Amino acid sequence: MSWKTLPASENSDKTLNSLRTIIDSFTVQPNERKKPIRLHLGDPSVGGVLKPCPIAVEALHEAIDSHSSDVYESSVGTLSSREAVVAKFSNSDAPFTADDVVMTSGCSHALQMTIEALSGKGDNILVPHPGFPLYATLCRPHGIEDRAYKIDMSTGDRIDLPHLETLIDESTKALIINNPGNPTGGVFEKEHLQEILEIANRHRLVVIADEIYGDLVFNGAEFHSLTSLSPKVPIIKCDGISKRWMVPGWRLGWLIVYDCHGVLSEVKKGIVALSQKIVGPCALVQKALPKILKETSDEYFSQTREIIQNNSRIIGESLRKINGLTPMTPRGAMYMMIAVDKSAYGSDVTFCQKIVEEESVFCLPGQAFFAPAKLLIWPGKFLAKFRKYGDNSHRWMWVDEAPERDLPTRCSFRFVGFVRRRPKQEPRFVAFKRAESVFEQTCVGKCASSLANKSNECFFLPFLAIILPGKAINQRLPNGGSPPFFGHKHLVP
Numbered sequence: 001m002s003w004k005t006l007p008a009s010e011n012s013d014k015t016l017n018s019l020r021t022i023i024d025s026f027t028v029q030p031n032e033r034k035k036p037i038r039l040h041l042g043d044p045s046v047g048g049v050l051k052p053c054p055i056a057v058e059a060l061h062e063a064i065d066s067h068s069s070d071v072y073e074s075s076v077g078t079l080s081s082r083e084a085v086v087a088k089f090s091n092s093d094a095p096f097t098a099d100d101v102v103m104t105s106g107c108s109h110a111l112q113m114t115i116e117a118l119s120g121k122g123d124n125i126l127v128p129h130p131g132f133p134l135y136a137t138l139c140r141p142h143g144i145e146d147r148a149y150k151i152d153m154s155t156g157d158r159i160d161l162p163h164l165e166t167l168i169d170e171s172t173k174a175l176i177i178n179n180p181g182n183p184t185g186g187v188f189e190k191e192h193l194q195e196i197l198e199i200a201n202r203h204r205l206v207v208i209a210d211e212i213y214g215d216l217v218f219n220g221a222e223f224h225s226l227t228s229l230s231p232k233v234p235i236i237k238c239d240g241i242s243k244r245w246m247v248p249g250w251r252l253g254w255l256i257v258y259d260c261h262g263v264l265s266e267v268k269k270g271i272v273a274l275s276q277k278i279v280g281p282c283a284l285v286q287k288a289l290p291k292i293l294k295e296t297s298d299e300y301f302s303q304t305r306e307i308i309q310n311n312s313r314i315i316g317e318s319l320r321k322i323n324g325l326t327p328m329t330p331r332g333a334m335y336m337m338i339a340v341d342k343s344a345y346g347s348d349v350t351f352c353q354k355i356v357e358e359e360s361v362f363c364l365p366g367q368a369f370f371a372p373a374k375l376l377i378w379p380g381k382f383l384a385k386f387r388k389y390g391d392n393s394h395r396w397m398w399v400d401e402a403p404e405r406d407l408p409t410r411c412s413f414r415f416v417g418f419v420r421r422r423p424k425q426e427p428r429f430v431a432f433k434r435a436e437s438v439f440e441q442t443c444v445g446k447c448a449s450s451l452a453n454k455s456n457e458c459f460f461l462p463f464l465a466i467i468l469p470g471k472a473i474n475q476r477l478p479n480g481g482s483p484p485f486f487g488h489k490h491l492v493p
């Protein structure tokens with residue numbers, strides 16, 4: 001008898017991540033002449049600009065050297081790590097103890113256990129659209145419906161609450177609130193959060209608060225944890241060190257059960273049972289956690305906020321100049337959504353494929369987040385690209401190290417950006433737009449003067465990027481017609 005290919009189990013078969021499905025369906029190859037620029041990974045550590053928190057690195061070294069964490073620990077997590085979570089996050093509005101905390105392998109695992117402990121086949125959970133696709137991935141294999149409520153995409157920071165309320169029925173087991181939001185970059189105002197809590201209270205709904213981005217907010221936004229608003233509803237808050245401490249690979253998260261009415265005791269037992277499947281997350285990182293949560297400086301967090309805010313502003317300003325692309329201004333998390341005019345570029349998927357094919361630039365189509373006609377890019381990486389490919393000592397820099405002989409053709413259909421930042425000053429962005437064969441002279445002038453001071457720090461804007469040597473390029477442009485970008489003229493107003 002011969003061996004036959006075995007079918008995957010029904011459970012694994014039903015486990016689909018829409019992000020992966022859409023990315024895998026890309027049939028195009030990157031342009032081999034251009035180095036890839038990856039703006040599609042929500043991993044703050046990629047690129048090396050947003051560095052892992054140094055205290056975290058030190059604490060992990062100490063944990064390894066101590067050899068006290070080489071053992072199996074409790075499946076709900078070590079007492080010291082749970083107490084560290086209490087010390088950092090418990091507040092008088094919604095106090096909790098170490099018994100209410102379960103340590104997990106990343107925030108994803110916290111979400112998984114929460115969803116599985118609260119609901120089962122035939123139930124539904126309310127999830128945001130656009131939203132993080134993992135919620136659907138976690139629900140569907142168990143026959144739990146991920147029922148979508150709408151985020152208002154004119155701002156990204158309000159839920160359509162009347163619509164949300166129409167979705168609730170007797171099988172609705174929980175409402176997931178992701179704040180700050182992935183991918184919208186929206187941050188909910190305090191009053192809006194209170195309205196959400198009122199609805200949850202009226203319908204006796206447990207709230208799952210995905211607050212993994214926490215106070216990673218900027219552009220004037222303020223973060224309010226749902227638990228800081230004297231909630232009258234039970235809340236299970238999912239969090240971790242992946243994003244604010246920049247160590248997603250360490251896979252440490254936690255969930256906190258705020259059981260204000262004492263209605264979650266059975267669910268808590270369920271969570272404990274589920275935690276036994278993998279006997280808790282990595283003991284070493286748990287050992288390091290008390291130091292990480294206690295000693296990370298405020299400066300570390302404010303630097304991160306500053307970098308992401310600056311990059312989002314620079315990118316927003318530049319993309320706004322391109323016909324058919326409308327970037328949203330994020331106020332939190334690390335993403336930017338950009339509306340794509342279908343009549344100019346086709347669908348968001350087409351846009352993403354083309355930009356990979358032509359420019360080796362990777363973005364994510366909004367469809368992966370249930371938001372068609374939007375793109376997602378991650379501003380954090382823009383600095384990374386500069387450091388990697390830029391050359392501070394050179395007057396003009398090439399993000400993708402293009403050979404000079406390519407210049408005339410390449411510049412004729414590329415949007416170009418340049419940013420220079422003086423210490424303690426706002427970065428300046430200078431954009432060149434090609435209108436037939438003429439670059440905007442004022443922009444060229446500004447760029448030239450900002451380039452003069454070589455000691456300053458420079459940042460590139462590598463979305464469709466190379467840096468052009470202004471007037472010199474101008475003279476070398478081909479005379480007639482402009483090679484269109486993506487076969488469209490819309491980038492060349």
Ligand SMILES: Cc1ncc(COP(=O)(O)O)c(C=O)c1O
Binds near residue numbers: 108178239241243
């Ligand atoms: C909204 C949201 N929740 C949860 C997670 C998962 O976090 P972790 O890496 O800690 O599992 C992510 C990761 O991108 C996210 O964007």
